[in-house]
Amino acid sequence: MPLASSIPADLAPVMRVLDEAVGGVERVFDGALRSDLPPVQRLVEHVETYRGKMLRPQLVILSAMAAPPSDLAPGSSCLTDAHLTIAAVCEMIHMATLVHDDVLDEADVRRKGATVNRLHGNEAAVILGDYLFSSAYRLCSTLAGEVGRQASLLIGQTGMTLCAGELLQLHHRQNLSLDERTYFRIVEQKTASLIAVACKLGAMQSGANAHTAERFHRFGLALGVAFQIQDDLLDLTGDQGVVGKPLHRDVELGKLTLPLIHHLSTAPPDVRGRTLLLLRANAHDGGLRALNAPAFASLLSALESTGSIAHARQTADDLVAQAKEALAPIRPSPVKSVLLWVADQVVARAF
Ligand code: FPP
Ligand code: MG
Numbered sequence: 001m002p003l004a005s006s007i008p009a010d011l012a013p014v015m016r017v018l019d020e021a022v023g024g025v026e027r028v029f030d031g032a033l034r035s036d037l038p039p040v041q042r043l044v045e046h047v048e049t050y051r052g053k054m055l056r057p058q059l060v061i062l063s064a065m066a067a068p069p070s071d072l073a074p075g076s077s078c079l080t081d082a083h084l085t086i087a088a089v090c091e092m093i094h095m096a097t098l099v100h101d102d103v104l105d106e107a108d109v110r111r112k113g114a115t116v117n118r119l120h121g122n123e124a125a126v127i128l129g130d131y132l133f134s135s136a137y138r139l140c141s142t143l144a145g146e147v148g149r150q151a152s153l154l155i156g157q158t159g160m161t162l163c164a165g166e167l168l169q170l171h172h173r174q175n176l177s178l179d180e181r182t183y184f185r186i187v188e189q190k191t192a193s194l195i196a197v198a199c200k201l202g203a204m205q206s207g208a209n210a211h212t213a214e215r216f217h218r219f220g221l222a223l224g225v226a227f228q229i230q231d232d233l234l235d236l237t238g239d240q241g242v243v244g245k246p247l248h249r250d251v252e253l254g255k256l257t258l259p260l261i262h263h264l265s266t267a268p269p270d271v272r273g274r275t276l277l278l279l280r281a282n283a284h285d286g287g288l289r290a291l292n293a294p295a296f297a298s299l300l301s302a303l304e305s306t307g308s309i310a311h312a313r314q315t316a317d318d319l320v321a322q323a324k325e326a327l328a329p330i331r332p333s334p335v336k337s338v339l340l341w342v343a344d345q346v347v348a349r350a351f
Contacts, residue, residue: 057087063202096132165189174254192224222323232257
């Protein structure tokens with residue numbers, strides 16, 4: 001994440017290797033999408049401006065460098081072109097989901113710039129998302145050997161999981177009785193599944209055995225859920241100029257997230273009743289209805305009154321601790337320290 005200034009000085013050499021590898025991933029990404037049709041290339045270049053934290057590529061690379069079996073020293077020497085390809089595949093799938101997600105959320109700003117749907121309309125955004133998704137599969141199919149075969153299978157499965165999570169979320173829109181269990185299921189599927197597979201594939205490509213690869217998967221899954229909880233918190237409490245995308249969309253679209261679910265299940269009856277009135281006043285069939293500033297302020301103070309924002313923060317912190325625990329048996333190294341530091345940034349971030 002671009003918070004490198006806060007990283008302990010002794011880890012700077014690993015950060016330099018990581019930065020260089022991420023540069024390589026960007027080149028693979030851009031090369032794989034290039035089109036000689038100017039209208040297609042223009043859209044591709046627009047998506048390249050979305051480049052943000054590059055969390056998934058970073059996790060592929062760091063997992064790859066931390067995971068080699070004990071007869072190989074952990075470090076940069078194990079990085080190959082195949083790792084960069086896996087990292088580019090994961091980022092491309094992620095970009096495809098964002099381009100489609102902005103259509104679903106009617107979002108006009110992403111990473112502080114105009115979304116594809118705002119600039120070029122929903123049709124272009126849907127087809128561009130399909131182009132990215134297809135390109136990711138094509139790129140993945142270029143990976144050789146048994147790990148390449150497994151990568152294609154895992155990436156295909158993860159694409160289905162992402163869509164299933166998004167469909168489950170759609171099904172529960174405006175469901176004011178949504179429970180935590182269903183919320184976690186949605187989040188695990190729509191967000192954490194890809195982060196988990198990024199970590200697992202990075203480790204697998206470095207020769208990790210199935211047991212170790214599974215540890216990296218568990219690390220990514222817990223971290224991915226923490227990531228989405230932080231995203232949901234930023235939607236409620238973030239600063240739009242820093243976050244770089246529209247805020248309060250979850251409530252406006254009737255998507256219940258952890259703070260609201262916790263609030264509705266713990267608030268005293270009168271407080272709960274007032275929150276339900278506010279949400280029902282805003283509920284409608286599909287589309288988007290903006291919450292006015294006083295209504296949002298009263299919702300936020302209701303969430304704070306039941307400790308629901310703090311509960312979500314604590315849950316995200318606990319998940320990061322759980323993620324780190326999954327890697328406890330991985331032998332200590334500067335690379336592992338950077339991986340654990342990145343895990344902390346997932347919940348410390350303001351964007
Ligand atoms: C962001 O959630 C959305 C996702 C993590 C997943 C979106 C998945 C799809 C649209 C499935 C179909 C697409 C493909 C190509 C597999 P959010 O809206 O909470 O986050 P945001 O605040 O960044 O918009
Ligand atoms: Mg969205």
